[in-house]
Amino acid sequence: MSASKQWKPIRKAVLPVAGLGTRFLPATKVMPKEMLPLVDRPLVQHAIEEARDAGIDEFVFITGRFKEMLEEHFDYQPELAALLESRGKPDMAEKVKASEIPAGQLFLTRQPKPLGLGHAIWCAKKLIGDDPFAILLPDDVVLNPGGPGCLAQMIETYNQTGGNLVAVMDVPREKTASYGILDIKSDDGRRVDIKGLVEKPKPENAPSTLSIIGRYILQPELFTYLDKFEKGVGGEIQLTDAMANLIGQQPFHGLRYDGQRYDCGSRVGFIEANIAFAMHDPEIGDTVKSIIKKHAQNL
Incomplete structure (x- = not known):
């Protein structure tokens, strides 16, 4: 199937948010890990804003037990907005309004058991239907100051290639067992033509060191393979295994x-992200840089 086919535009995004966040206990004992603040916004809101900036207007959350806070965060909050307005804080009221997802654009479905990322995406099957869709893992955040977000870059490329697309980065060979790894057909330095995918290969078996991060654009035919519930690495239903069938x-x-x-799925990565994003915040960036310099002198 060639790229000349008229591929449908990407308007839907799936966000798997059913995880327990055990690495952040006790902070995540009650609060979903996706609600942990990255500077002044929850991780999941950063993902939603990235998707919106890329043209997405329908959002599907794959939730689990005790995740009601996620839904509430994006709901209409007229009392809070009115209170902020009455106290002369219109800028804060606008931030509250900007976090809302309008009626008819947010859909929720449950993943009752943690059976793997592939299973989580399968749970969105009826909400996706016959449309292509994006996947954003809120744990992965990409900072590109002054430039387009990761998903916007992907959709620009998708509009040229059609089909399926994953965001990739090089990792040290000793860490390939933590990622989905590409088997490369051709590589022009930016865009890679993929001939195979391997989920979490041992370093000696990895076909490359180019790994998938938490951004995907996929066609609905993926569900044909997820329907089989085939288990892969770790005894889980792996998204990478289903994607490999589309190649x-x-x-x-x-x-x-x-x-x-x-x-941001690790504590160190989450701290580093907060430092990086805070340094680029127009309101507090200079102050944060001064604080970092002060503490660096005491090392």
């Missing part, structure tokens, strides 16, 4: 995006 049937590419990716 050869549809265009499948990787994109080296502009920007720095931070893994």
Whole structure:
């Protein structure tokens, strides 16, 4: 199937948010890890804003137990906005309004058991229907100051190639067992033509060191393979395994995006992301840099 086919535009995004966030206990004992603040906004809001900036207007949350706070955060909050207005804080009221997702654009479905990322995405099958869709993992954040977000870059490339697309970055070979790794057909330095995908290979077996991060654009035919509930690495239903079946049937590419990716699924990555994003915040950036310099002198 060639890229000349008229591929549908990307308007839907799936956000898997059913995880327990055990690495952040006790902070995540009650609060979903996706609600942890990255500077002044929850992780999940950063993902939503990135998707909106890329043209997404329908959002599907794959939730689990005790995740009601996620839904509430994006709901209409007229009392809070009115209170802020009455106290002469219109800028804060606008921030509250900007976090809302309008009626008819937010959909929620449950993943009752943690059976893997592939299973989480399968739970969105009926909400996706016959449309292509994006996936954003809120744990992965990409900072590209002054430039387009990661998903916007991907959609620009998708509009040229069609098919399926994943965001990729190089990792040390000793860390390939933590990622989905590409088997590369061709590489022009930015866009990669993929001939295979391997989930979490041992370093000696990895076909490359180019790994997938938490941004995907996929066609609905993916669900044909997720429907089989085949288990892979770790006894889980792996998204990478299902994606690999689309290779050869549809265009499948990787994109080296502009920007720095931070893994907010780990405590160190989350702290680093907060430092990086805070330094680029127009309101507090200079102050944060001064604080970092002060503490660096005491090391």
